[in-house]
Amino acid sequence: MALNTAPNIPDPDGFYAELLNAHDGLSDDDSIALNARLLLILANHIGDRAVLTEALAAASKGDT
Amino acid sequence: MPLDDRYQLAFKLYPYERSTDQDASAPVRHPVVVVGGGPIGVATALDLGLQGIPVVLLDDHEGVGQGSRAICFAKRTLEITHRYGCGQPMLDKGVIWNLGKVFHDDRQVFEFNLLPEQGHRYPAFINLQQPYFERFLVDRVRTAQAQGAPIELRGKNRVDAVDVLDDHVILDISTPDGPYRIEADWLIGCDGASSPLRKMMGLDFEGRVFEDNFLIADITMKADFPTERWFWFEPHFKSGDSALLHKQPDGVWRIDFQLGWDIDRTEELKEENVRRRLDAMLGPDVEYELVWTSIYRFQCRRMKTFRQGRVIFAGDAAHQVSPFGARGANSGIQDVDNLGWKLGLVLNGTASESLLDSYDVERRYGADENILNSSRSTDFITPKSKISHVFRNAVLDLAEHHPFARPLVNSGRLSVPCVYDGLPLNTPDALPNGPARTRPGAPCPDAPLEQGFLLDHLGGDFVLLGVGVDVPDTISAHGLVLRGLTVPASGDIRDRYLGEAPGAVYLIRPDQHVAARWPAFDATSVPKAVARAIGKD
Known part of the structure; x- marks a missing residue:
C-alpha cells in the first residue's frame, strides 16, 4: 500500500479544531510530547513499514 | 444627546420628514416597528410590506453609511432578494468570481475554483459594496411603496428609550423637531452589532473576542489583476500577518491586512502608513487611489435568545461573526427570510405567537453554525499559540505538494445557508432514497x-x-x-x-x-x- 496523500479525513475543520483543542493550555514542551505520543499511536495504527518510511520522507521534505 | 451623524453617508436615501405621529395627541400604535435602516432592517421592512403588513422603520441617519464593508453576497442572499424583486440589479452590478488563490510567503500553495453547480439562476457569490446592496433594497422599497406597500422609512429618528410591555412596546424617539412617542405591537431590532436597543433592554451578548486588528483599504488602480480572490498567509511583502485582495465593482479592490493586536490605530490609519503597506504589496510602479480605509476588530458572539416577548432581534444585533466566510450580512438576510412569513402568520391570526419561538430556535442554530465556521477560520488565519502556528504552517507547507492538506487550509469557509436539521417545524423525512x-x-x-x-x-x-x-x-x-x-x-x-x-x-x-x-x-x-x-x- 502506498502512502495516501489524497484527502481522507471527513470533516477536516472539525478534526483540525479537535487537534488544536488537545493542545490548549499546554506548555511548548508538553505540546511537543503530545505530538510525539500522537505520532507513535498513529504510526502503530498504520503498521505498514513501507508507508511509514514514505510518510517520514514526505514530512522531511517539507522541512526546507 | 444631540442628533448628530456618527458617520458620513454614501447615499442619502430617506431624508427626515415630519410624521403625523409627531402631532398626534396620543402615541400612535403600529403593528410592526423596525429599528435600524441597514440591510437587515430595510429587508425586514420590505418583506413585511410586500405582505401588506404596515411597517415603520426608524433610523438615526438619513441613508447608507460610507465604506464597502460587507462585500461578498452569497447565492442564498441573491435568491432571497430575488423574491423581494431586487436580485437582478444586485447581480447586474456585482462582480462574479470563481477562482481563489492561496499564498504562503512568496509561494502559491494552491488554487481553488468554487465550481458553481450549473442550473441555478444566481452564481455562488457576487462581490458588491454594501452601500449598493442597501441602495437596491431601498430602491425596491420605493417601487413597492408606489404600488401600495405600507412601508414607511423614517430618517433621523433615533430611539432613545423603550418600555417593553406584555403585548406592546412604547418607543421614545428623538428627531430634529424634538421628541415624540409611538407604540408597536412588535418591535424588530436590526440596529447592528453594537445594538443600542439591546443595551437599552440590558440584554447579554457574549462570546469570544479575537485579539487582532485588520486594516481595510479600498483602492482603485489601473493594474491588471484578475477577478480572483487572493489570500496570503505571512506574505513576503510584510504588509501584515495575512493579506487579502478581492475585486469589487467600479474598478475598486478590497485589500485587507492583518495588523496584530497591539497597534496605534490613529497612526496606522495615516495615509502614508497605509500607502507604505500597499506599496510593499503592489510594487513601486502601481498607481492607485485610496477610496476608503478602516481598521476593524471583531468578536464571535450571539444573544442567548433572539426573542424577548414582543421584541425580536435580527442580523448583527443578534449575532456577530468574524468577516471570514462572508457570514455576517448573508446570515442576517436569512434571519429576515425566516422571520417575515412567521410574523405575517401571527399578525393575521393564522398562527399563534409561539411560531415566533421557532424563529429563535432556527436562527440561533444558524448563528451557531456560522460562529463555529468563522471562529475556526479565524483560528487558522490568526493562530494564537506557538503550537497552533506550527500546525498552521505545517498544513500550508504540505498543501503545496499534497492534496490531503488542502481541505485543512482555512482562509474562510464561504457562507452557505444552514439546514434546520431535527428542528420542530420539520416533519420527518418520508421520501425513501431522496437526496x-x-x-x-x-x-x-x-x-x-x-x-x-x-x-x-x-x-x-x-x-x-x-x-x-x-x-x-x-x-x-x-x-x-x-x-x-x-x-x-x-x-x-x-x-x-x-x-x-x-x-x-x-x-x-x-x-x-x-x-x-x-x-x-x-x-x-x-x-x-x-x-x-x-x-x-
Whole structure:
C-alpha cells in the first residue's frame, strides 16, 4: 500500500479544531510530547513499514 | 444627546420628514416597528410590506453609511432578494468570481475554483459594496411603496428609550423637531452589532473576542489583476500577518491586512502608513487611489435568545461573526427570510405567537453554525499559540505538494445557508432514497424549468410541489391556502429533488425551506405537516 496523500479525513475543520483543542493550555514542551505520543499511536495504527518510511520522507521534505 | 451623524453617508436615501405621529395627541400604535435602516432592517421592512403588513422603520441617519464593508453576497442572499424583486440589479452590478488563490510567503500553495453547480439562476457569490446592496433594497422599497406597500422609512429618528410591555412596546424617539412617542405591537431590532436597543433592554451578548486588528483599504488602480480572490498567509511583502485582495465593482479592490493586536490605530490609519503597506504589496510602479480605509476588530458572539416577548432581534444585533466566510450580512438576510412569513402568520391570526419561538430556535442554530465556521477560520488565519502556528504552517507547507492538506487550509469557509436539521417545524423525512440536500429543513436548491427557474415559483406562501406527481392546484389546511405546483421529473430537478425516487411531493415553506416530503400525494399527511410547520402541532 502506498502512502495516501489524497484527502481522507471527513470533516477536516472539525478534526483540525479537535487537534488544536488537545493542545490548549499546554506548555511548548508538553505540546511537543503530545505530538510525539500522537505520532507513535498513529504510526502503530498504520503498521505498514513501507508507508511509514514514505510518510517520514514526505514530512522531511517539507522541512526546507 | 444631540442628533448628530456618527458617520458620513454614501447615499442619502430617506431624508427626515415630519410624521403625523409627531402631532398626534396620543402615541400612535403600529403593528410592526423596525429599528435600524441597514440591510437587515430595510429587508425586514420590505418583506413585511410586500405582505401588506404596515411597517415603520426608524433610523438615526438619513441613508447608507460610507465604506464597502460587507462585500461578498452569497447565492442564498441573491435568491432571497430575488423574491423581494431586487436580485437582478444586485447581480447586474456585482462582480462574479470563481477562482481563489492561496499564498504562503512568496509561494502559491494552491488554487481553488468554487465550481458553481450549473442550473441555478444566481452564481455562488457576487462581490458588491454594501452601500449598493442597501441602495437596491431601498430602491425596491420605493417601487413597492408606489404600488401600495405600507412601508414607511423614517430618517433621523433615533430611539432613545423603550418600555417593553406584555403585548406592546412604547418607543421614545428623538428627531430634529424634538421628541415624540409611538407604540408597536412588535418591535424588530436590526440596529447592528453594537445594538443600542439591546443595551437599552440590558440584554447579554457574549462570546469570544479575537485579539487582532485588520486594516481595510479600498483602492482603485489601473493594474491588471484578475477577478480572483487572493489570500496570503505571512506574505513576503510584510504588509501584515495575512493579506487579502478581492475585486469589487467600479474598478475598486478590497485589500485587507492583518495588523496584530497591539497597534496605534490613529497612526496606522495615516495615509502614508497605509500607502507604505500597499506599496510593499503592489510594487513601486502601481498607481492607485485610496477610496476608503478602516481598521476593524471583531468578536464571535450571539444573544442567548433572539426573542424577548414582543421584541425580536435580527442580523448583527443578534449575532456577530468574524468577516471570514462572508457570514455576517448573508446570515442576517436569512434571519429576515425566516422571520417575515412567521410574523405575517401571527399578525393575521393564522398562527399563534409561539411560531415566533421557532424563529429563535432556527436562527440561533444558524448563528451557531456560522460562529463555529468563522471562529475556526479565524483560528487558522490568526493562530494564537506557538503550537497552533506550527500546525498552521505545517498544513500550508504540505498543501503545496499534497492534496490531503488542502481541505485543512482555512482562509474562510464561504457562507452557505444552514439546514434546520431535527428542528420542530420539520416533519420527518418520508421520501425513501431522496437526496440529502433536499431533506426536511433544507433550503430548496434552484433548478431550471422550461421557462425560468424553480425558485421563481416558490416562496412567499406555502407551496405543495409535485415532482413527477400531480398535486391539486390548491389545498386548504389550517387557515392557509397552499398553492399546488406540478413539475416534470427531469434534468436537474430530478437529481436535486428525487434522487432514486420515481416521484415526490414536497411541502415548501414561504422561506423556500423544505418542511416535509413524501413519495406520493396524501390528503391526510399534508395538513398534518402544515400544522407542524406553523407551530400548531
